[in-house]
Amino acid sequence: xxxxxxxxxxxxxxxxxxxxxxxxxxxxxxxxxxxxxxxxxxxxxxxxxxxxxxxxxxxxxxxxxxxxxxxxxxxxxxxxxxxxxxxxxxxxxxxxxxxxxxxxxxxxxxxxxxxxxxx
Amino acid sequence: xxxxxxxxxxxxxxxxxxxxxxxxxxxxxxxxxxxxxxxxxxxxxxxxxxxxxxxxxxxxxxxxxxxxxxxxxxxxxxxxxxxxxxxxxxxxxxxxxxxxxxxxxxxxxxxxxxxxxxxxxxxxxxxxxxxxxxxxxxxxxxxxxxxxxxxxxxxxxxxxxxxxxxxxxxxxxxxxxxxxxxxxxxxxxxxxxxxxxxxxxxxxxxxxxxxxxxxxxxxxxxxxxxxxxxxxxxxxxxxxxxxxxxxxxxxxxxxxxxxxxxxxxxxxxxxxxxxxxxxxxxxxxxxxxxxxxxxxxxxxxxxxxxxxxxxxxxxxxxxxxxxxxxxxxxxxxxxxxxxxxxxxxxxxxxxxxxxxxxxxxxxxxxxxxxxxxxxxxxxxxxxxxxxxxxxxxxxxxxxxxxxxxxxxxxxxxxxxxxxxxxxxxxxxxxxxxxxxxxxxxxxxxxxxxxxxxxxxxxxxxxxxxxxxxxxxxxxxxxxxxxxxxxxxxxxxxx
Numbered sequence: 001x002x003x004x005x006x007x008x009x010x011x012x013x014x015x016x017x018x019x020x021x022x023x024x025x026x027x028x029x030x031x032x033x034x035x036x037x038x039x040x041x042x043x044x045x046x047x048x049x050x051x052x053x054x055x056x057x058x059x060x061x062x063x064x065x066x067x068x069x070x071x072x073x074x075x076x077x078x079x080x081x082x083x084x085x086x087x088x089x090x091x092x093x094x095x096x097x098x099x100x101x102x103x104x105x106x107x108x109x110x111x112x113x114x115x116x117x118x119x
Numbered sequence: 120x121x122x123x124x125x126x127x128x129x130x131x132x133x134x135x136x137x138x139x140x141x142x143x144x145x146x147x148x149x150x151x152x153x154x155x156x157x158x159x160x161x162x163x164x165x166x167x168x169x170x171x172x173x174x175x176x177x178x179x180x181x182x183x184x185x186x187x188x189x190x191x192x193x194x195x196x197x198x199x200x201x202x203x204x205x206x207x208x209x210x211x212x213x214x215x216x217x218x219x220x221x222x223x224x225x226x227x228x229x230x231x232x233x234x235x236x237x238x239x240x241x242x243x244x245x246x247x248x249x250x251x252x253x254x255x256x257x258x259x260x261x262x263x264x265x266x267x268x269x270x271x272x273x274x275x276x277x278x279x280x281x282x283x284x285x286x287x288x289x290x291x292x293x294x295x296x297x298x299x300x301x302x303x304x305x306x307x308x309x310x311x312x313x314x315x316x317x318x319x320x321x322x323x324x325x326x327x328x329x330x331x332x333x334x335x336x337x338x339x340x341x342x343x344x345x346x347x348x349x350x351x352x353x354x355x356x357x358x359x360x361x362x363x364x365x366x367x368x369x370x371x372x373x374x375x376x377x378x379x380x381x382x383x384x385x386x387x388x389x390x391x392x393x394x395x396x397x398x399x400x401x402x403x404x405x406x407x408x409x410x411x412x413x414x415x416x417x418x419x420x421x422x423x424x425x426x427x428x429x430x431x432x433x434x435x436x437x438x439x440x441x442x443x444x445x446x447x448x449x450x451x452x453x454x455x456x457x458x459x460x461x462x463x464x465x466x467x468x469x470x471x472x473x474x475x476x477x478x479x480x481x482x483x484x485x486x487x488x489x490x491x492x493x494x495x496x497x498x499x500x501x502x503x504x505x506x507x508x509x510x511x512x513x514x515x516x517x518x519x520x521x522x523x524x525x526x527x528x529x530x531x532x533x534x535x536x537x538x539x540x541x542x543x544x545x546x547x548x549x550x551x552x553x554x555x556x557x558x559x560x561x562x563x564x565x566x567x568x569x570x571x572x573x574x575x576x577x578x579x580x581x582x583x584x585x586x587x588x589x590x591x592x593x594x595x596x597x598x599x600x601x602x603x604x605x606x607x608x609x610x611x612x613x
Contacts, residue, residue: 010573027437030262036123065126082573088422092192099125099333102191103264106415110437113422118564 002078004044010081011046015055017115024114028053031107033067039074068100068108083116128336133267134344138328139351140274140404144221145228147321148378150467151356155364155372156528157314161299163364164357166311170318171353176511178349179501180481181326182342186498189332192419200491201484205549208425210480212545217473218413219446223453224466225405226251229398230458231375236395248454255406256447262436265407273403278355280397287385288362296365316522320471321356325349330412342499375463410446417442424560425553464527468534475519482512
């Protein structure tokens with residue numbers, strides 16, 4: 001079980017990796033979304049704001065309506081945002097649950113696929 | 120506690136339009152024309168309604184499975200849980216080929232309708248086919264999406280105009296309704312089975328809307344929307360069948376554009392233009408839904424490690440371009456062959472066979488999951504599943520065989536052979552190639568330096584961490600794994 005701080009640390013690293021990847025920024029230039037992350041086993045919830053492909057903020061708690069809601073175990077969140085886990089495998093096994101349009105769900109996975117292509 | 124609410128979610132109206140729009144492809148007009156050959160004249164509506172009642176069984180299956188796994192990946196989930204991962208993957212690959220057939224069929228039919236409307240010949244139709252698929256491919260690669268309201272408008276307009284033309288046909292002096300209540304007059308009973316098998320094809324793909332399960336405002340909308348869509352399809356297809364049987368002769372029914380001829384009988388040249396436009400609009404749903412659904416499925420399977428990694432590569436619009444190009448190539452190949460040989464009836468029969476088979480598979484999944492996951496939550500349950508699931512499996516298997524052994528109104532096992540070949544190719548891939556692919560991926564990862572980016576946990580003062588962040592109860596530390604051989608560097612799960 002990962003702690004809220006561990007997930008927060010993973011998200012901070014994820015934000016740097018995303019924002020510093022030129023190709024990803026170019027690919028996601030038309031993608032502005034609010035993403036809610038909700039850990040199922042610990043009290044850890046986050047709201048991620050993406051503006052034209054750039055992660056502009058990651059706040060504690062779930063604020064306002066969202067475009068994509070991701071629910072997962074805390075360990076999966078920490079591993080996913082550190083790039084140690086392939087989110088699609090967990091998603092296709094039903095362990096990561098997502099709500100939102102198929103396009104947004106794919107875009108979210110595309111981020112992992114671009115910054116950690118080897119995973 | 121704060122909860123999440125989706126900013127944009129699909130309502131019942133869009134669920135209905137998606138379900139009905141994906142099912143009501145241009146090929147349905149041709150399938151109705153073909154179906155009339157099996158039933159006597161005005162009685163063609165009877166096998167369509169019988170097929171509709173049978174499809175309600177499939178609706179029950181998909182409703183239950185979707186309720187258990189409300190995700191776009193549901194087909195992978197319920198099939199692998201019911202029958203194992205490899206078999207599930209093989210069936211899913213075969214299922215995806217239906218999309219290639221439907222896209223190819225729609226391109227051919229629209230090309231033929233346009234050529235007919237312009238008074239042009241087969242070569243121009245062929246050029247239209249290639250041009251349409253090229254346009255659809257380019258727009259997909261550019262990441263163009265059809266907005267939900269456009270899709271709603273397109274679907275409801277197609278259904279409304281088709282219904283209007285069919286009802287207007289009843290008022291024409293030349294309309295002759297023969298034996299509307301006796302489908303077996305001058306026909307053997309086997310013809311009715313064939314007609315019902317083709318009738319099932321008219322509803323095919325209504326279940327594709329289950330991939331939108333993560334987008335709906337209310338989870339119950341999917342099952343309810345599919346039910347309404349089946350009702351709409353039954354109504355519109357029955358009306359068109361009666362209208363066509365009362366106005367069109369055998370050669371016209373067997374043509375590649377019976378709907379355009381129907382429009383011509385009803386409203387002259389304006390009717391030709393109207394029905395050609397309606398035919399073209401159906402492609403909006405087929406091309407958009409077909410390309411997006413299939414290419415994203417292939418992308419996900421490649422990301423999962425069950426297809427070569429090239430299939431998960433993205434272009435600068437975040438579009439998995441290899442699957443899109445592969446689908447476009449396969450659809451164009453099939454459409455050109457059909458256009459050159461005018462063998463669209465083989466396409467209809469193959470699609471009908473595949474669809475009936477997939478409904479039978481859904482019945483198998485319901486039956487097996489009732490035993491394997493008896494405690495799983497089922498918001499939508501098939502009543503008397505112990506009887507209805509095996510009965511549905513048997514019924515749809517018989518219909519698949521019936522559809523697969525006839526082309527037009529003659530015995531021809533070509534559709535069954537095509538489906539068998541596709542199944543064999545999928546099985547060969549899953550059994551022979553996939554293990555080698557996975558072994559190669561595992562070897563490549565084993566050769567790479569073991570890596571794990573996540574830093575090891577620093578133990579707390581008493582060897583404990585606080586799982587609640589700060590202020591929560593303290594628990595014993597879990598073992599720290601610096602490198603995880605079975606994790607990202609280990610073998611890819613099959």
